[in-house]
Amino acid sequence: MIRFEQVSKTYPGGQQALRQVNFHIAPGEMAFLTGHSGAGKSTLLKLISIMERPTVGRVLINGHDLNTIRRQQIPFIRRDIGMIFQSHQLLMDKTVFDNVALPLIIEGYTHKEVGKRVSAVLERVGLSDKSRCLPIALSGGEQQRVGIARAVVNKPPLLLADEPTGNLDPKLSMEIIRLFEDFNQAGVAVLIATHDLGLIARMRYRTLTLKKGQMITDGLTEDWPGEDDEPAI
Amino acid sequence: MSLLFKGRSQGAERTGIALSQRIVMFFVSHVRQALSSLGELWRNPAASMMTIAVLGLSITLPSTLYILLKNTERVSAGWDQASEITLFLHRDTQAGDIHQLQTRLGLWPEVESVVHIDKAKAMEEFQQLSGFGEALSYLDNNPLPDVLLVTPTSKHTSPTAAGLLLDKLRKEREVEVGQLDIQWLERLHGLVGIAKELVSVVALLLFLAVVLIIGNTIRLNILNKRDEILVMKLVGATDAFIQRPFLYTGFWYGLLGGLLAWVTVALLLWWMGDSISKVTQLYQTQFKVDGLHGQALLLMLGLSILLGLAGSLLSVHKHIRAIEPK
Numbered sequence: 001m002i003r004f005e006q007v008s009k010t011y012p013g014g015q016q017a018l019r020q021v022n023f024h025i026a027p028g029e030m031a032f033l034t035g036h037s038g039a040g041k042s043t044l045l046k047l048i049s050i051m052e053r054p055t056v057g058r059v060l061i062n063g064h065d066l067n068t069i070r071r072q073q074i075p076f077i078r079r080d081i082g083m084i085f086q087s088h089q090l091l092m093d094k095t096v097f098d099n100v101a102l103p104l105i106i107e108g109y110t111h112k113e114v115g116k117r118v119s120a121v122l123e124r125v126g127l128s129d130k131s132r133c134l135p136i137a138l139s140g141g142e143q144q145r146v147g148i149a150r151a152v153v154n155k156p157p158l159l160l161a162d163e164p165t166g167n168l169d170p171k172l173s174m175e176i177i178r179l180f181e182d183f184n185q186a187g188v189a190v191l192i193a194t195h196d197l198g199l200i201a202r203m204r205y206r207t208l209t210l211k212k213g214q215m216i217t218d219g220l221t222e223d224w225p226g227e228d229d230e231p232a233i
Numbered sequence: 234m235s236l237l238f239k240g241r242s243q244g245a246e247r248t249g250i251a252l253s254q255r256i257v258m259f260f261v262s263h264v265r266q267a268l269s270s271l272g273e274l275w276r277n278p279a280a281s282m283m284t285i286a287v288l289g290l291s292i293t294l295p296s297t298l299y300i301l302l303k304n305t306e307r308v309s310a311g312w313d314q315a316s317e318i319t320l321f322l323h324r325d326t327q328a329g330d331i332h333q334l335q336t337r338l339g340l341w342p343e344v345e346s347v348v349h350i351d352k353a354k355a356m357e358e359f360q361q362l363s364g365f366g367e368a369l370s371y372l373d374n375n376p377l378p379d380v381l382l383v384t385p386t387s388k389h390t391s392p393t394a395a396g397l398l399l400d401k402l403r404k405e406r407e408v409e410v411g412q413l414d415i416q417w418l419e420r421l422h423g424l425v426g427i428a429k430e431l432v433s434v435v436a437l438l439l440f441l442a443v444v445l446i447i448g449n450t451i452r453l454n455i456l457n458k459r460d461e462i463l464v465m466k467l468v469g470a471t472d473a474f475i476q477r478p479f480l481y482t483g484f485w486y487g488l489l490g491g492l493l494a495w496v497t498v499a500l501l502l503w504w505m506g507d508s509i510s511k512v513t514q515l516y517q518t519q520f521k522v523d524g525l526h527g528q529a530l531l532l533m534l535g536l537s538i539l540l541g542l543a544g545s546l547l548s549v550h551k552h553i554r555a556i557e558p559k
Binding site: 046049051052061062064069072073075076077078079080083085089090091102103105106107108110111150157 | 235236237238254255258259261262460461463464465466467468469470471472474557558559
């Protein structure tokens with residue numbers, strides 16, 4: 001599903017964010033991406049959603065080289081990727097319903113279809129009764145669930161989350177991760193970047209660890225932080 | 234169709250909705266965005282009114298000048314056709330001869346009519362109108378000659394034909410001087426020509442200013458909505474989708490500004506109506522000023538909308554592209 005081949009990223013100014021990163025995430029797989037802040041987690045996610053381009057190497061999604069994607073095609077790539085952010089990135093002057101409906105409206109769904117899908121996905125994240133609220137009236141955990149609802153409302157095959165539990169207490173964090181597990185079980189590939197090691201430790205999922213831009217471990221949580229016993233790619 | 238995943242179609246394609254309905258949806262979404270842009274203007278009435286006023290007043294000036302020019306042309310076109318030849322007769326010509334001459338000339342095929350202005354009558358009129366009334370009464374005898382006003386038939390009103398007729402008339406024994414006054418008409422045309430060019434230049438400069446002002450207003454709108462645009466880009470909105478509401482804003486500015494200009498022009502013409510009719514009375518012509526109607530009105534509204542769109546397009550192209558999620 002996602003394949004990195006010898007990917008390096010150097011920002012203008014010489015800061016090297018990623019060095020020769022290789023890995024592959026299979027369709028329907030769920031994995032964590034971890035490392036200290038500044039290790040390159042966000043950069044890696046940005047390369048997948050083409051917010052940044054690699055300096056060297058190739059990023060492939062479903063076998064398509066993202067280097068060949070032209071600027072005008074980027075929006076269509078992003079429609080295949082559900083993205084969740086620590087800062088939620090919600091429109092604060094629009095209702096929960098309108099926020100979640102945004103991807104569908106962009107894609108030109110009919111009014112009826114939008115209503116149906118948004119209700120269904122809000123039900124799934126447990127916010128049916130809040131659809132007419134403004135995000136500002138919701139708690140942090142609820143706002144994050146609005147963000148998740150928006151990311152999955154058009155049923156993308158791939159879900160990226162950047163510190164989705166960043167501001168949440170452990171119990172709420174776990175709820176959010178359970179939600180991701182639900183979607184994963186429905187066949188969606190999920191990649192979650194987090195520095196919440198306690199959270200990862202309680203789960204049994206493949207974990208990719210970055211340190212100063214290099215992939216230092218890639219394996220199941222139970223092996224973590226042991227040596228890399230599985231070849232990358 | 235998804236670029237990355239074969240078999241995964243995006244958006245409305247997947248839901249199996251008929252093409253016809255999707256086309257309908259396209260227009261529905263356009264109308265929705267247009268109305269929401271209008272709503273946005275409505276919610277910021279002070280700022281919107283100022284922009285609309287700038288646009289409207291900027292269009293009012295060239296429109297008013299254009300109308301005045303058009304009307305001047307209409308009037309002078311009428312004068313062009315009615316060119317008259319003035320014949321000043323020898324002072325010693327007898328009344329009988331004058332009458333004979335008048336009848337003779339009236340029979341010429343080139344001549345429509347001949348009017349005799351008696352020298353005594355002319356003197357009376359001159360005394361009344363010139364303001365030299367007192368001074369003129371000291372003169373021993375009437376210095377004015379008898380005058381015949383010859384109106385050529387419509388075939389002979391063009392400057393060259395009228396010139397030929399004038400030459401023929403001058404050969405008449407009783408005629409001392411003949412005048413065909415087309416020089417002042419040529420001068421008038423020259424002045425109108427200059428005025429026309431001036432209007433064009435002023436209009437061009439004002440239009441340019443309007444485009445820049447609208448462009449700047451839309452730029453501020455875009456910067457105000459930076460966060461929203463970022464989010465929309467993150468969830469896969471194309472630039473075309475994002476810029477549409479801003480283009481509609483430009484459209485509304487143009488339309489409303491154009492309507493304002495229309496009203497202002499009408500008010501101006503009404504305001505100036507009195508002084509215009511005074512001038513036309515001096516020329517003893519029945520004359521009504523043509524306002525903005527039909528084609529000219531549509532042209533002005535179209536131009537105004539075009540300016541609004543051009544301004545927003547200028548801004549949208551540059552600034553929406555520049556906002557990218559990082």
